[in-house]
Amino acid sequence: MKVEVRDKEKEKERLKISYILNLLGFLGFTGGLHRLYNGKIATGLLWMFTLGLFGLGQFVDLFLIPNMVEEREIKLRLKAGLSPFGVGESYQAVASEIYHSPQETLMIELLKAAERRGGKLSVTQGVIETGATFSQVETTLKEMYKSGYVDIGNSPENGAVTYIFHELT
Known part of the structure; x- marks a missing residue:
């Protein structure tokens, strides 16, 4: 239960930061930072050099950010050895001795x-x-x-x- 609550808090924090970075793109600062922050390197650089696909990409991303955040959290959990649900992966036990009947x-x-x-x-x-x-x-x-x-x-x-x-x- 604690793991799930902690993960939800991290996801909310990542979502908040992503929206702030997207807003910076609307204000004329570098666009695409929210994509870079969520692990979308190629499209983040594209957004950065085209000013958020001329503002259109920045606007569309307002609706796509929650999915980007969720995907990033899943990738980070898998990288940490957890299942997408935040539970540790189970490993099979290997016998260290041969059983002789x-x-x-x-x-x-x-x-x-x-x-x-x-x-x-x-x-x-x-x-x-x-x-x-x-x-x-x-x-x-x-x-x-x-x-x-x-x-x-x-x-x-x-x-x-x-x-x-x-x-x-």
Whole structure:
């Protein structure tokens, strides 16, 4: 609410100054100052060198000044990083860290465990190494098998199902 009131006061002040500068053009002083003040450089210079388009432009501008002032205020707000309504622009948040799902984290832990064990890992060994549940480890290892990261075999010592990481053997 305060921002809106302050902006309206600035706009009224700019409007008042613009009309005063236009009046100076009617009195024979340099015409076009009101246009320069409102950011209309090219037409402001044209008005200045032609004495307000021979007075006709100065007269027409009496009706156009409110729009000139409004356009200038909008441009100034945009330049200041505000929306045309005086509200700050919203920015999208960007994640500073990559989110790893629990399953991805478990996969990494299982890979490290398999590396320590010569590229072979059973479900029980995975549970001991990671602290995850049997079903979590088994599901993750099966998912890795479906993706082609591991093969399934049996341990020659005890016949337990063993997951073989060929890249680590």
